[in-house]
Amino acid sequence: MKFEVIATKRDVQGTGASRRLRHAGKVPGIVYGAGKDAVAIEMDHNDVLLQLRKEAFHSSVLTLNVGGDKEPVLLRDVQVHPFKRQVLHIDFLRVDKTHKIHIKVPLHFLNGENAPGVKLQGGVLSHVITEVEVICLADKLPEYLEVDLSDLAAGHSVHLSQVKLPAGVECAALQRGEDPTVATILGVRGEAEAEAAPAAPAAPAEGA
Numbered sequence: 001m002k003f004e005v006i007a008t009k010r011d012v013q014g015t016g017a018s019r020r021l022r023h024a025g026k027v028p029g030i031v032y033g034a035g036k037d038a039v040a041i042e043m044d045h046n047d048v049l050l051q052l053r054k055e056a057f058h059s060s061v062l063t064l065n066v067g068g069d070k071e072p073v074l075l076r077d078v079q080v081h082p083f084k085r086q087v088l089h090i091d092f093l094r095v096d097k098t099h100k101i102h103i104k105v106p107l108h109f110l111n112g113e114n115a116p117g118v119k120l121q122g123g124v125l126s127h128v129i130t131e132v133e134v135i136c137l138a139d140k141l142p143e144y145l146e147v148d149l150s151d152l153a154a155g156h157s158v159h160l161s162q163v164k165l166p167a168g169v170e171c172a173a174l175q176r177g178e179d180p181t182v183a184t185i186l187g188v189r190g191e192a193e194a195e196a197a198p199a200a201p202a203a204p205a206e207g208a
Helices: 015-023 045-052 055-059 189-196
Strands: 004-009 026-033 036-044 062-066 069-080 087-094 101-110 124-127 131-136 145-148 157-159 181-186
Touching: 004 045, 015 026, 015 087, 026 045, 036 045, 036 062, 045 055, 045 087, 055 101
Parallel strands: 004 062, 026 087, 101 145
Antiparallel strands: 004 036, 026 036, 062 069, 069 087, 101 131, 124 181, 157 181
């Protein structure tokens, strides 16, 4: 999926200027990296809010269009209001297509309801982690990684090393020698409930 962010340069910076921008329905931001000077920008708030709702927007190489000048960027940081539906600030990082990037991508879990451990054994599926950091060139960046759970039995787990990676994509955790659990099926529901139930009080001894 391709995304284009329309922006314009902003000359006035500071807390007061940013507040005025937000009141005018704009989002202040900045783009930096790739050996170039940082540039302060502003974007339409509603356009940005709609794009942020799309999962792929957070893990894709975006096209930033600043006054007609386009360049590839990654979404690096988003600041949002603690309780309003308002984006306060956005940071973009320029992408050098000749250098590998480090970015987190989501995991999509497939066939969980049909896994033997759930469907036949009554186990409880747990998604232990929902995103992983990958290393790749910009044109190899996947929107997500798929985790197939169709053969997973109760009491068993899927580890990161078992997740199929597209060509040219590596996982940072595996490079560090780590192999975290991605998903697991915990026991059987009836057994889990029995273990969680409080023990019945012991019968009083005769003559007590």
